[in-house]
Amino acid sequence: MQAYEFINNLIPPLKPTDKTKMALSWMEEIRTNMLPVVDKGEFKGFVSDDLIYTKNSPEAKISKMELLSPACFVYLDKHIYDVIKVSSEFDINMVAVVDREGKYLGVVTMEDAIGAFADTLSIQSHGAVLVLSMFMTDYSLFEIARIIESENAKILSSFISNDPLDDSKIKLTLKLDKTELRHIKATLERFGFKILDHYQEDNNISEEQERIDNLLRFLNI
Structure with missing residues (x-):
């Protein structure tokens, strides 16, 4: 029941050099309202569709956005309970997973985390x-x-x-x-x-x- 076991590989990370219009396109395709941002293997935070719409500049780069919850992550060996706890603390529906050296591995969505939680109960x-x-x-x-x-x-x-x-x-x-x-x-x-x-x-x-x-x-x- 460790965090890395529930990483959702269908959710791609954005790079700071990506444009906001691409981020919106990905969000629409995978039906989510936010995506993680990763720079050279380091998790930087999340960007949401609300932030992008507020910016109202489809050609702007992600690096120009003020990212959400850069501390919303858990280490790969943390229990799924810790994922749910961190999600609740930051009031966000996905949590980044990193290794002990801080390298980004992926994200766990709350849908997947609650499914795992249900199984344990x-x-x-x-x-x-x-x-x-x-x-x-x-x-x-x-x-x-x-x-x-x-x-x-x-x-x-x-x-x-x-x-x-x-x-x-x-x-x-x-x-x-x-x-x-x-x-x-x-x-x-x-x-x-x-x-x-x-x-x-x-x-x-x-x-x-x-x-x-x-x-x-x-x-x-």
């Missing part, structure tokens, strides 16, 4: 999603797993975030291998765990739609 696996709220001091995945396994179910993946209803607590999202949650919920509540929400599969929903919906729930979108 077992989004495509059949099962239900359970959301718990607790103090961090009460968090023990071992204990929670023991309780869930006592109901003949297993945790496929887990995800921790801040509880939006209480800043002093965390929200634990669990993907389970069972679709029926009634007994599991009752057992967890008996042990004092607060259940914020749950999502059970609907067999009438297509697998693709199910994957998207579950991912959005995991990311709390």
Whole structure:
């Protein structure tokens, strides 16, 4: 799950000597709103269609543009989580990947990164999603797993975030291998765990739609 594994080779880098009209043509062809700029193997930042339209000079060179987010990059061996984190920090939909000497290798798009993120969370696996709220001091995945396994179910993946209803607590999202949650919920509540929400599969929903919906729930979108 390292960054270099998800480089999108369909997105070409621009050179400072390229003209903005060529950049717009490439963006239209590959259906993106920005492209990376690389000079002699060094990542310099991104240029967006908005910047080019504002400049309103199709013959201008990329070197005349004020590039976006020159620090929006990760090293090739960073985890895909780091790619998503950097993308969020810079509010940009692609992240450059460089080697340890700073040489540009390519970019990872957020579409590809989120797809990889979904796979790590077992989004495509059949099962239900359970959301718990607790103090961090009460968090023990071992204990929670023991309780869930006592109901003949297993945790496929887990995800921790801040509880939006209480800043002093965390929200634990669990993907389970069972679709029926009634007994599991009752057992967890008996042990004092607060259940914020749950999502059970609907067999009438297509697998693709199910994957998207579950991912959005995991990311709390």
